[in-house]
Amino acid sequence: xxxxxxxxxxxxxxxxxxxxxxxxxxxxxxxxxxxxxxxxxxxxxxxxxxxxxxxxxxxxxxxxxxxxxxxxxxxxxxxxxxxxxxxxxxxxxxxxxxxxxxxxxxxxxxxxxxxxxxxxxxxxxxxxxxxxxxxxxxxxxxxxxxxxxxxxxxxxxxxxxxxxxxxxxxxxxxxxxxxxxxxxxxxxxxxxxxxxxxxxxxxxxxxxxxxxxxxxxxxxxxxxx
Amino acid sequence: xxxxxxxxxxxxxxxxxxxxxxxxxxxxxxxxxxxxxxxxxxxxxxxxxxxxxxxxxxxxxxxxxxxxxxxxxxxxxxxxxxxxxxxxxxxxxxxxxxxxxxxxxxxxxxxxxxxxxxxxxxxxxxxxxxxxxxxxxxxxxxxxxxxxxxxxxxxxxxxxxxxxxxxxxxxxxxxxxxxxxxxxxxxxxxxxxxxxxxxxxxxxxxxxxxxxxxxxxxxxxxxxx
DNA sequence: CGATTAATTGACAAAACTCAATACGAGTGG
DNA sequence: CCACTCGTATTGAGTTTTGTCAATTAATCG
Numbered sequence: 011x012x013x014x015x016x017x018x019x020x021x022x023x024x025x026x027x028x029x030x031x032x033x034x035x036x037x038x039x040x041x042x043x044x045x046x047x048x049x050x051x052x053x054x055x056x057x058x059x060x061x062x063x064x065x066x067x068x069x070x071x072x073x074x075x076x077x078x079x080x081x082x083x084x085x086x087x088x089x090x091x092x093x094x095x096x097x098x099x100x101x102x103x104x105x106x107x108x109x110x111x112x113x114x115x116x117x118x119x120x121x122x123x124x125x126x127x128x129x130x131x132x133x134x135x136x137x138x139x140x141x142x143x144x145x146x147x148x149x150x151x152x153x154x155x156x157x158x159x160x161x162x163x164x165x166x167x168x169x170x171x172x173x174x175x176x177x178x179x180x181x182x183x184x185x186x187x188x189x190x191x192x193x194x195x196x197x198x199x200x201x202x203x204x205x206x207x208x209x210x211x212x213x214x215x216x217x218x219x220x221x222x223x224x225x226x227x228x229x230x231x232x233x234x235x
Numbered sequence: 236x237x238x239x240x241x242x243x244x245x246x247x248x249x250x251x252x253x254x255x256x257x258x259x260x261x262x263x264x265x266x267x268x269x270x271x272x273x274x275x276x277x278x279x280x281x282x283x284x285x286x287x288x289x290x291x292x293x294x295x296x297x298x299x300x301x302x303x304x305x306x307x308x309x310x311x312x313x314x315x316x317x318x319x320x321x322x323x324x325x326x327x328x329x330x331x332x333x334x335x336x337x338x339x340x341x342x343x344x345x346x347x348x349x350x351x352x353x354x355x356x357x358x359x360x361x362x363x364x365x366x367x368x369x370x371x372x373x374x375x376x377x378x379x380x381x382x383x384x385x386x387x388x389x390x391x392x393x394x395x396x397x398x399x400x401x402x403x404x405x406x407x408x409x410x411x412x413x414x415x416x417x418x419x420x421x422x423x424x425x426x427x428x429x430x431x432x433x434x435x436x437x438x439x440x441x442x443x444x445x446x447x448x449x450x451x452x453x454x455x456x457x458x459x460x
Numbered sequence: 461c462g463a464t465t466a467a468t469t470g471a472c473a474a475a476a477c478t479c480a481a482t483a484c485g486a487g488t489g490g
Numbered sequence: 491c492c493a494c495t496c497g498t499a500t501t502g503a504g505t506t507t508t509g510t511c512a513a514t515t516a517a518t519c520g
Contacts, residue, residue, distance in 0.1 A: 080382045088385040090378055103371040108378060131363075135356070138363040145370045146328040152377045153315055153333060157305045159384035160313040160424035164476070191499060199385035201477055206500050222485080223499055389508070416467060426509055431468050448467055448517075 039098065039140035042130050043070050047122035058111035058119065059100065065107045067121045069100045074117030075188040079196070080109045089197040091151060092189065094178055098144050114189045159199050167198040168208045172218065172226060173233050185226045264323065264365035267355050268295050272347035283336035283344065284325065290332045292346045294325045299342030300413040304421070305334045314422040316376060317414065319403055323369045339414045384424045392423040393433045397443065397451060398458050410451045 035041065049072070052058055058069065061080060069076075076093040090109065093099050099111060100121075131138045158170055171194065176185050187194070195202045209226075212218045219227040260266065274297070277283055283294065286305060294301075301318040315334065318324050324336060356363045383395055396419065401410050412419070420427045434451075437443045444452040 080378070082382065082386055086386045088382045090381045090385075101371070102374070103368040104375065108375055132360055135360060135363065138356075138360065138367070142363070142367050142370060143328040145367060145374060146326070149370060149374045149377065150327070150329065150333055152374065152381060153305070156315045156377060156381055156384060157307065157313045159381060160315075160421075161307055161311045196385075202499080203478080203501085204476060207476095210500075427467080428469085428510080429508060432508095435468075 037140055038134060038137040039144055040070070042127060042134075042137055043068075043098075043120045043122050046126045046130060047120045050119050050121055052113040052117045052119060054113055054116050056113045056117075058113060058117075059107050061107055061110045063107050065100065065102055065105060066124055067100060068098065068124055068127055069111070070098045070120045071095045072118040072120055074119075075114040076117060076119075077112050077114050077189065077193060077197075078109050079112065087196045088199070089193060090155065091148070092193075092197065099148070101141060101145055101148070114193060164198075164200055164204050164208050165211065167200065168194075168205060168212065169217070169233060171198055172212075172228065176228055176230075176233070183228055183230060185228060187224045187226060191223070262365055263359060263362040264369055265295070267352060267359075267362055268293075268323075268345045268347050271351045271355060272345045275344050275346055277338040277342045277344060279338055279341050281338045281342075283338060283342075284332050286332055286335045288332050290325065290327055290330060291349055292325060293323065293349055293352055294336070295323045295345045296320045297343040297345055299344075300339040301342060301344075302337050302339050302414065302418060302422075303334050304337065312421045313424070314418060315380065316373070317418075317422065324373070326366060326370055326373070339418065389423075389425055389429050389433050390436065392425065393419075393430060393437065394442070394458060396423055397437075397453065401453055401455075401458070408453055408455060410453060412449045412451060416448070 047070075052074075058076065059065075059067070071093050073095050076099060077089050078091040078093065078099060079087050079089045081087050091099075092114065100107070102108065127137075127141070131141060158167055162170065172185060175187070176183075179185060189197075191202045191205050194200075195205045198205065200208075209218070209220060213220055215232075217229055217232040219229075221227060272295075277299075283301065284290075284292070296318050298320050301324060302314050303316045303318065303324060304312050304314045306312050316324075317339065325332070327333065352362075352366070356366060383392055387395065397410060400412070401408075404410060414422075416427045416430050419425075420430045423430065425433075434443070434445060438445055440457070442454055442457040444454075446452060
């Protein structure tokens with residue numbers, strides 16, 4: 011898990027057909043990443059950065075899925091967030107990362123040095139605003155997750171998780187689960203067994219239909235409630 | 236709970252002896268609040284703002300304790316954070332508040348219009364940085380809370396809660412609990428009964444000593460583990 | 461001092477966890 | 491193409507933790 015964290019790095023844009031997440035935009039942060047950053051590929055389960063390391067870079071997902079995790083002393087893991095293409099992570103004021111980031115699937119990431127971003131932000135106030143906005147967005151997401159963890163039953167957690175995933179993938183009805191049951195469990199504060207059982211419960215209730223373990227067909231009506 | 240949200244408001248500095256949180260500092264955000272903001276008093280359990288309202292102001296606690304809460308449709312409440320003197324809250328990019336803020340104890344707050352803060356930030360890049368920093372700080376706290384909610388037993392939750400409280404109050408050994416058991420329960424994702432039982436357990440274990448329900452003497456050594 | 465709210469304690473029920481066994485699925489080699 | 495393996499997921503049985511409901515005690519406020 012610690013090997014081969016950087017498979018490829020270059021400063022020029024990727025030559026293949028452009029992903030939506032790589033297009034030019036009106037977001038100063040995206041622009042800054044495109045102009046000042048480089049690209050890196052990370053293999054499945056590869057480490058992007060680890061908790062406690064100097065926080066030197068800010069990342070954006072171009073393709074693939076990233077998990078943000080924290081390991082407690084006794085070996086338990088909490089995944090506080092998953093990041094999908096277009097999302098920025100690693101943006102923080104602390105000098106060292108306060109969590110680890112790993113690739114759930116093979117990932118293409120754009121990254122920029124924090125110092126470069128900071129220098130650019132000094133010159134460009136709109137970039138500064140965009141950074142703030144990105145951080146508050148992450149904050150809002152986390153806030154919603156706190157409510158999920160604090161107040162909800164296993165069934166509610168799984169249902170909400172699937173619903174949010176559906177919204178983010180905006181695929182009407184068919185969700186691809188890029189992450190394992192263990193990842194989901196560690197995100198929702200449950201065990202892998204409870205996640206599994208809840209999935210089958212939801213299937214028995216007719217809320218979802220499982221097609222293998224990584225593909226879920228959603229009865230949108232029923233999931234909504 | 237909805238009545239009398241604003242008891243007093245004025246633009247000039249408070250005339251009494253200055254709290255530490257009101258002193259002039261080298262923090263541009265604190266300065267901006269002092270220069271551009273006004274002061275308001277809120278009574279115990281008074282509402283500061285509610286989830287869904289237009290997010291017009293940014294606040295800083297001068298004295299007292301504030302709770303940030305979210306109410307779910309089914310009436311459950313999750314308190315995602317408590318704010319102590321010197322801390323800023325309500326700083327967000329969304330046009331409407333995504334949670335409510337209420338006074339745990341009678342509070343003196345400094346507040347500034349978001350538009351004023353934004354205008355000032357355009358002129359002053361260091362203020363922009365300070366804002367970012369404040370948001371990332373809140374983010375880090377929330378991140379730590381997610382780990383607590385996701386992965387910890389009732390006993391660990393209460394222990395960590397008390398430890399963090401002790402750190403923030405920096406009162407060696409004696410903690411004042413400004414909030415009720417219900418507040419603590421809603422913060423830790425537990426029931427009031429579990430919180431209460433856990434407290435007595437910790438007392439039986441010799442980790443803490445309760446002096447009434449709102450005062451806790453901490454055996455620092457034992458709480459640390 | 462009495463009334464009211466907050467906190468604790470007890471007995472029981474429910475939800476989730478643990479441990480263990482089984483099944484599935486992707487990849488490999490015969 | 492099939493059998494084997496390894497990692498992942500599901501299912502089952504029993505335990506533990508926490509939640510629920512009810513009763514009691516403690517604290518607060520007039």
